[in-house]
Amino acid sequence: MKPRPAWPGLCAVLAAMLVVMFGLPLVTGLFGLVQATVFIAMAVLALSQGFIWGYGGIMSFGQSAFFGLGGYTYAVAVMNMGDSTIPFFLSILLPAAFAALLGYFMFYGRISDAYVGVITLTVTVILFNVVNSTAGDVYHIGNAPLGGFNGMPSVPPLNMPGDPSSPLDPQQLYYVCMGLLVLVYLMLHLILASKFGRVVVAIRENETRAMLLGYDPRLYKLLVFAIGGGIAGLAGCLFTNWGGFISPTVFGLSQSAQIIIFVLVGGLGTLVGPILGAVAIEYLITVIGSQQTFNADLILGVVLVAFVLLVPQGVVPVLRGMTLRVFSQRRVAALPEAKPVRP
Amino acid sequence: MALAALIGFNVLNSIAALVLLSIGLGVIFGMMKIINLAHGEFLMLGAYATVITTNAGLNLFFAMLVVAPLFVGAVGLIVERGIIRFLYGRMIDTMLATWGLSLFLVGIITTIFGTTVKGVAAPFGGFAIGRYQASAYSVFMIVMAAAVLLGIWATLRFTRFGLIARATMQNPDMAAALGVSPPRIYMATFVLGAALTGLAGGVLVPVSGVAPTMGAAYIARAFITVIGGGAAIITGSGLASALFGFIDQVVTFQTTPVFGEVALLISALVMIRILPQGITGRFFRRSL
Numbered sequence: 001m002k003p004r005p006a007w008p009g010l011c012a013v014l015a016a017m018l019v020v021m022f023g024l025p026l027v028t029g030l031f032g033l034v035q036a037t038v039f040i041a042m043a044v045l046a047l048s049q050g051f052i053w054g055y056g057g058i059m060s061f062g063q064s065a066f067f068g069l070g071g072y073t074y075a076v077a078v079m080n081m082g083d084s085t086i087p088f089f090l091s092i093l094l095p096a097a098f099a100a101l102l103g104y105f106m107f108y109g110r111i112s113d114a115y116v117g118v119i120t121l122t123v124t125v126i127l128f129n130v131v132n133s134t135a136g137d138v139y140h141i142g143n144a145p146l147g148g149f150n151g152m153p154s155v156p157p158l159n160m161p162g163d164p165s166s167p168l169d170p171q172q173l174y175y176v177c178m179g180l181l182v183l184v185y186l187m188l189h190l191i192l193a194s195k196f197g198r199v200v201v202a203i204r205e206n207e208t209r210a211m212l213l214g215y216d217p218r219l220y221k222l223l224v225f226a227i228g229g230g231i232a233g234l235a236g237c238l239f240t241n242w243g244g245f246i247s248p249t250v251f252g253l254s255q256s257a258q259i260i261i262f263v264l265v266g267g268l269g270t271l272v273g274p275i276l277g278a279v280a281i282e283y284l285i286t287v288i289g290s291q292q293t294f295n296a297d298l299i300l301g302v303v304l305v306a307f308v309l310l311v312p313q314g315v316v317p318v319l320r321g322m323t324l325r326v327f328s329q330r331r332v333a334a335l336p337e338a339k340p341v342r343p
Numbered sequence: 344m345a346l347a348a349l350i351g352f353n354v355l356n357s358i359a360a361l362v363l364l365s366i367g368l369g370v371i372f373g374m375m376k377i378i379n380l381a382h383g384e385f386l387m388l389g390a391y392a393t394v395i396t397t398n399a400g401l402n403l404f405f406a407m408l409v410v411a412p413l414f415v416g417a418v419g420l421i422v423e424r425g426i427i428r429f430l431y432g433r434m435i436d437t438m439l440a441t442w443g444l445s446l447f448l449v450g451i452i453t454t455i456f457g458t459t460v461k462g463v464a465a466p467f468g469g470f471a472i473g474r475y476q477a478s479a480y481s482v483f484m485i486v487m488a489a490a491v492l493l494g495i496w497a498t499l500r501f502t503r504f505g506l507i508a509r510a511t512m513q514n515p516d517m518a519a520a521l522g523v524s525p526p527r528i529y530m531a532t533f534v535l536g537a538a539l540t541g542l543a544g545g546v547l548v549p550v551s552g553v554a555p556t557m558g559a560a561y562i563a564r565a566f567i568t569v570i571g572g573g574a575a576i577i578t579g580s581g582l583a584s585a586l587f588g589f590i591d592q593v594v595t596f597q598t599t600p601v602f603g604e605v606a607l608l609i610s611a612l613v614m615i616r617i618l619p620q621g622i623t624g625r626f627f628r629r630s631l
Contacts, residue, residue: 059435061442102612109616114378114434118566119615121380125563126608133601253559257446260439298450304443308436309429 021178040177041238043278046262048231050274056224057204062120066095068250070233071240075155079144091237099229103222128251151247267314345473356481358588359488365568367540373576374532381445383558389544407545412538419537452555465549573621578630
């Protein structure tokens with residue numbers, strides 16, 4: 001059977017994203033747009049996890065390490081430089097470099113998936129403890145105090161490239177975030193369509209076979225992990241811009257768990273799934289936060305356990321399977337010879 | 344001289360704390376190849392059980408040595424029957440489910456008891472090493488750690504349950520063919536691991552604050568120790584605790600406990616690059 005062409009789905013998703021991008025400001029006020037901005041930052045973060053987990057098969061439990069690192073890098077750099085252009089790129093490059101370094105130890109040591117999960121989780125927990133302990137005047141980088149558990153307030157927002165005197169207003173920030181989400185989505189699609197992306201998926205399917213065909217799984221995993229780290233860093237930069245504030249909770253266990261839940265709920269092995277999962281879960285957390293009955297951790301925990309036990313493949317693949325089945329049944333009626341093929 | 348003795352004592356204390364913190368996780372990992380991400384929350388439950396029963400008038404030592412392990416062991420039983428047993432053979436899913444459980448436990452304890460930090464005073468007071476003052480409770484922790492290691496070793500080495508457990512660990516299919524039921528052994532192991540974790544949580548109460556999120560402060564050390572040790576429970580946990588406890592305490596002495604933890608992480612990363620299976624993956628492979 002010929003593989004299903006990817007472009008109709010891609011075009012549909014891109015069209016939907018553009019409709020949201022330009023339609024949302026028409027139907028909602030500024031408050032709605034600011035709310036949407038944080039959802040979008042989380043969607044970018046979810047894409048990074050969806051890419052490395054769903055396609056690279058890398059079980060990172062600590063994507064929030066790169067998210068937080070990106071946020072802190074941006075905050076520290078922009079407070080020192082004034083202009084936000086270089087800090088913006090630093091917030092992508094530094095987490096990517098950190099991911100590459102960590103990936104070197106993990107993938108070149110050939111440790112098992114479970115160890116990768118535990119190590120990445122441990123890195124996040126320790127980063128949290130380190131940043132949390134940097135309260136006081138002693139801890140500063142240049143003229144940016146780190147603030148420990150109090151976080152860093154009044155981080156300057158992104159400005160027009162090269163012109164620190166014209167910062168972006170919230171609506172412009174919304175367009176920038178949404179544009180970057182579309183860009184990241186497209187870029188990941190292109191990566192997956194390239195030879196590199198096919199090798200990455202082949203390694204996920206069968207590492208030994210890919211190795212016997214002459215590809216070095218360690219290098220490919222390292223690169224995938226670094227790309228994922230860079231995207232998570234970008235998400236951290238956008239998140240910091242959204243509130244003008246960053247605190248060590250970005251490294252927290254709840255934050256790491258949320259990213260996993262975004263992808264697990266949305267669906268592994270898709271790029272749309274994590275985006276939808278992020279928006280849905282973030283919305284749920286907002287709703288929980290506005291009423292006082294339940295604790296957000298409690299609900300998230302129940303959602304995570306329920307999905308692992310009942311819907312381990314996530315919502316988007318289940319829905320896609322259902323629609324495909326409807327279509328293939330029609331085709332079966334027309335062509336009695338055709339057999340349903342498992343993907 | 345007295346300073347050297349004090350540092351030596353602190354290193355021993357740090358090793359003992361690592362043994363207690365990681366042994367429950369190590370038992371479950373060594374026997375079942377499952378990593379329980381709710382480990383920190385099991386510690387937290389043991390600590391809460393101790394604080395609450397002590398404040399209700401129970402003897403502190405009865406609370407930490409009997410009530411905490413029994414309570415957390417019971418929780419472990421419910422978790423194994425309700426969640427884990429459906430996920431055997433699916434390592435990643437098990438980790439995700441126990442992570443969900445960990446969030447759930449933090450959430451529910453926060454809902455019931457709030458986020459305030461509780462605690463009880465350390466018993467025993469202190470004693471002098473030369474000019475320095477050391478806590479006598481640390482001696483108790485060192486004794487407890489040694490007793491736990493010895494107890495698990497004796498159980499695995501000399502009892503019928505230990506023999507069956509070791510057989511299941513080496514080859515579950517062969518054990519099943521000889522009439523052992525591996526699922527029941529796994530259940531017992533998980534409950535034992537949970538109870539040991541509850542005990543550790545109880546023993547930690549006098550030296551740490553008890554709050555719903557306290558687990559996060561300890562899991563990094565516990566994970567590093569278990570990964571560094573490898574699959575052999577006693578030798579792995581013991582050797583890794585000795586190595587990392589030493590590094591931790593020396594760096595902590597020079598800087599702060601936070602950097603002690605960073606030093607642990609860096610040494611663990613370097614170690615998995617050289618010994619991906621942990622210490623007992625290469626050395627002492629046939630040990631318990």
